[in-house]
Amino acid sequence: MKKRDILELKIEGMEFGGNSYGYIEDRRVDIKGGITGQTHKVLIKKIRKDKVEAKSLGIIENSPIEKADICKHFGECGGCSILSVPYEEQLEIKEGQILDLFMEKDFVGFKFLGVEGSPKFHEYRNKMEYTFGDEEKDGPLTLGLHKKGRMYDIITVDECFLVDKDFREVLKSTVDYFQSTGLPYYKNLTHKGYLRNLVVRKGLNTGEMLINLVTSSQVKFNLDEYVNKILDLDIEGKIVGILHTINDGLADVVKCDKLNILYGRDYLYESLLGLRFKISPFSFFQTNTKGAEKLYSIAREFIGDEKDKVIFDLYSGTGSIAQIVSKNAKKVIGIEIIEEAVEAAIENAKLNNITNCEFIAGDVGEKVKTLKEKPDLIIVDPPRPGIHKDALKDIVKFNAKEILYISCNPKTLVRDLAEFKKANYDIVKVKGMDMFPNTPHVETVVLLTRK
Structure with a gap:
């Protein structure tokens, strides 16, 4: 095998994010896309000591697990990469990918509650x-x-x-x-x-x-x-x-x-979940409404029923999580860098007659240093790159009893969890929520407690 060879590759496994792999001449070969069981024609692009990278030139044979109905655009459009896999099997694939990432970091002793399916796996986007x-x-x-x-x-x-x-x-x-x-x-x-x-x-x-x-x-x-x-x-x-x-x-x-x-x-x-939200053209809102209700219900369940907690909601967006958990809190303080999102959060809190939420515009890493109140629980829901290392250090300094981490990227999630573990936090519960059916993405909710 050498660079620019065109070969056949049988897909042996899938990784989070949409990549898959197989073996040629006992060397692992990684490609973008692919479903376990498919055979692809591939172009060898890079050969390194630890791995080989290739580009799929097309599917030679479909996988035995591809039994679901597909739309006429599937295969051409870049939107849905696993639409052809029955939904229950999609959930099993995502469960395995989350657990693989946790096992790679040697995380043990936590309760894994699987991946909850989206109430709708077709026609779910808003x-x-x-x-x-x-x-x-x-x-x-x-x-x-x-x-x-x-x-x-x-x-x-x-x-x-x-x-x-x-x-x-x-x-x-x-x-x-x-x-x-x-x-x-x-x-x-x-x-x-x-x-x-x-x-x-x-x-x-x-x-x-x-x-x-x-x-x-x-x-x-x-x-x-x-x-x-x-x-x-x-x-x-x-x-x-x-x-x-x-x-x-x-x-x-x-x-x-x-x-x-x-x-x-x-x-x-x-x-x-009984609350009303005003959504402007450019404000962030979860793209799967029914799935968001499930996701926030999981968050509320992990937080528990105690109503005397001071909660920090970092990367709070338009304040949907903060407002939904406000019933379970004495006070919620949200921080978000996008000013328009903060204005929307304040307006939505007024719309829902919620008086125990405060929203602050600014960089999380900077603003957490200025807060005088001490949180009992911190919610972090960062963008795909995860928590900035400086912000993570400041979060740890609050010494909160609990941290609830909601992640749209399990790869950066486990990286950040390793830092929380070093700072004396234990992983208690983990549950996935499939907000993005037919795609390689998944949300993950993790509860951490301070030792």
């Missing part, structure tokens, strides 16, 4: 961020998700299993309309063009929908006809706002230079 483009160079306008492994090719996912009929109708209507206008899509290489993204949000418990068309400022175009077309759609949800966001940034991300309200309002409401 937000989709679509991109305008084409499926092939100079082809007709498309609107949807990136093709698997392709940076620029976009496939119109009008039969996607991740979202309900309302999303699909808005997507189809939007791409049909803009195909008829002949307007150019924005090209990231040249930074020229008009149409950039379509962001659709829906309160799955309230039915309220927010449609946000994102363009550059390079073309002046009257969008009244588009607005009327969207409002005329026969959908189950209620469209409460149609927005036009101007984004002239060079990066391939949705950001707002200017926001115009074309119809209605620039927010929607969603309910979660």
Whole structure:
């Protein structure tokens, strides 16, 4: 085996994050994607002492465990990598991946409660961020998700299993309309063009929908006809706002230079475990509403019924966790670096008549040093990279009796747990929550207690 060889690889196992591996000439070979039991044609890219990296050139043979229904986009679209695996087996795969990561760190003596499944494993997402483009160079306008492994090719996912009929109708209507206008899509290489993204949000418990068309400022175009077309759609949800966001940034991300309200309002409401949340176009909210209710119920169960605790909620976002656990607390203090999220958290607390929550805008690592109150319990729900090492040291200094760690990335979770273990904390309970069915991702909730 040498670099640039094209060989066959039988997938022997899957790791968290979407990578898989097999063996060629007794050497472990890692690829992106892949399902245990599949056979791939692979291109050998790197040969190192400890491992070999390859790129899949296509599936030669499917896995015996691929028995589930798939949408017509599966295999081309980069959205769902394990949609073909029955849902119960997806949960077993994720349980094994979490336990493997814990065993690699020699974590023992904790209670593992498995991975709880999402109440819905199809049509569960409450937000989709679509991109305008084409499926092939100079082809007709498309609107949807990136093709698997392709940076620029976009496939119109009008039969996607991740979202309900309302999303699909808005997507189809939007791409049909803009195909008829002949307007150019924005090209990231040249930074020229008009149409950039379509962001659709829906309160799955309230039915309220927010449609946000994102363009550059390079073309002046009257969008009244588009607005009327969207409002005329026969959908189950209620469209409460149609927005036009101007984004002239060079990066391939949705950001707002200017926001115009074309119809209605620039927010929607969603309910979660009896509480009501106001969600603005760019505020973070868990993308799986029904799954979030399960996730926060697990968090509340791990915290227990004592109501005299002072709780710090670090990386608090729009304050959904803080407000949900506030019934189990004397006081909750949330810290979040994004000011807009903090403003939303304060507003949502008022909306729900919650008076024992305080929210602070700022960097967690800096703000925790300024807090005079001492927490009985600290909740950490960091982004995918985990807790910054300096912030982790400051968290430990509070000497809280308990820490509840909610993680969207078990790899950085176990790294941080090793540091908490060094600081005299024991892992008591671990439970996974599958917030992202048909994808390689999973949330994990861990309760730690101070020795």
